[in-house]
Amino acid sequence: MHVVKTIESVRRSVAGARRKGGTVALVPTMGSLHAGHASLMAAAVRRYDYTVVSIFVNPTQFGPQEDMDDYPRPFESDCALCHELGVDLVFAPTAQQMYTQESSTWVQVVGLTDVLCGRSRPDHFRGVTTVCTKLFNIVAPDVAFFGQKDAQQALVIKRMVRDLNMPLAIEVCPTIREPDGLAISSRNQYLDPEQRREAARLYQTLQTCQIQIAQGRRSAAALIASMRDELQQIPRAKIDYVSIVDGETLIPVEEVRGRLLIALAVQIGPARLIDNILVDLGPS
Ligand code: AMP
Numbered sequence: 143m144h145v146v147k148t149i150e151s152v153r154r155s156v157a158g159a160r161r162k163g164g165t166v167a168l169v170p171t172m173g174s175l176h177a178g179h180a181s182l183m184a185a186a187v188r189r190y191d192y193t194v195v196s197i198f199v200n201p202t203q204f205g206p207q208e209d210m211d212d213y214p215r216p217f218e219s220d221c222a223l224c225h226e227l228g229v230d231l232v233f234a235p236t237a238q239q240m241y242t243q244e245s246s247t248w249v250q251v252v253g254l255t256d257v258l259c260g261r262s263r264p265d266h267f268r269g270v271t272t273v274c275t276k277l278f279n280i281v282a283p284d285v286a287f288f289g290q291k292d293a294q295q296a297l298v299i300k301r302m303v304r305d306l307n308m309p310l311a312i313e314v315c316p317t318i319r320e321p322d323g324l325a326i327s328s329r330n331q332y333l334d335p336e337q338r339r340e341a342a343r344l345y346q347t348l349q350t351c352q353i354q355i356a357q358g359r360r361s362a363a364a365l366i367a368s369m370r371d372e373l374q375q376i377p378r379a380k381i382d383y384v385s386i387v388d389g390e391t392l393i394p395v396e397e398v399r400g401r402l403l404i405a406l407a408v409q410i411g412p413a414r415l416i417d418n419i420l421v422d423l424g425p426s
Contacts, residue, residue, distance in 0.1 A: 143225045145232045164191030168283035173197040174214040174328035178318040182287040187228040197234045203269030249275045291317040293418045332413040347372045360398045362386040382407035
């Protein structure tokens with residue numbers, strides 16, 4: 143496995159793999175790698191000839207008051223995990239390598255980014271789509287892997303790739319969870335033991351909603367109200383949003399039918415946690 147920091151080195155390595163006729167996969171990450179990332183990397187390694195993992199805490203997707211400086215950066219153990227999983231190349235650029243001082247171009251998906259996380263993180267998705275475009279241009283992969291954990295991000299990236307005719311496929315892998323259901327996230331390590339216990343209630347809330355839907359409850363407003371009630375019982379939780387939206391357009395629904403995303407964002411102590419489930423009730 144090679145670890146490189148410059149764009150030229152990535153291009154050289156990927157060109158070498160291409161000359162041998164290999165397919166190329168990219169797994170974009172911000173590092174602090176865990177079992178969620180590992181599932182994407184393992185899928186890429188299994189199905190493609192040459193896997194590139196990017197590790198880059200992208201400044202343009204953090205708001206001014208967010209956790210950019212505190213974001214964990216355990217680079218050595220990240221590289222060890224990549225090596226263990228059979229990753230071919232780790233691309234770990236500096237911010238200066240990715241953004242020149244004169245950098246003034248943004249890639250922005252409108253509409254899909256105004257809702258859910260886009261409401262409280264106004265420039266976040268513009269940063270994500272811009273850095274992913276850059277990574278796609280640098281690596282030129284056949285496929286890039288994303289996690290369902292960040293459902294809105296995956297949809298936004300898919301829309302961007304489709305709208306701009308980018309020549310790659312997007313694969314979305316299932317959310318990997320802790321044994322108590324908490325979606326694994328680099329930000330979980332911000333939680334103290336009490337907050338960590340409380341955090342498991344996010345997924346339980348989503349599961350309760352799923353059960354209520356299976357029992358025939360169809361009013362989105364009633365389901366949201368009952369999820370909010372459940373979340374409000376977590377002592378230090380601050381709800382950012384609880385939404386039931388169309389699984390493709392992210393438009394809020396009134397009645398539960400078709401393919402839906404049930405998504406929430408909750409601040410617990412220092413960590414803003416997001417989670418979601420997809421519910422498919424068949425053709426609407
Ligand atoms: P991040 O390093 O947080 O930017 O995440 C990099 C990629 O890993 C994104 O596509 C995430 O959706 C994905 N990811 C993060 N956590 C999980 C998880 N628990 N299960 C599956 N994918 C995940």
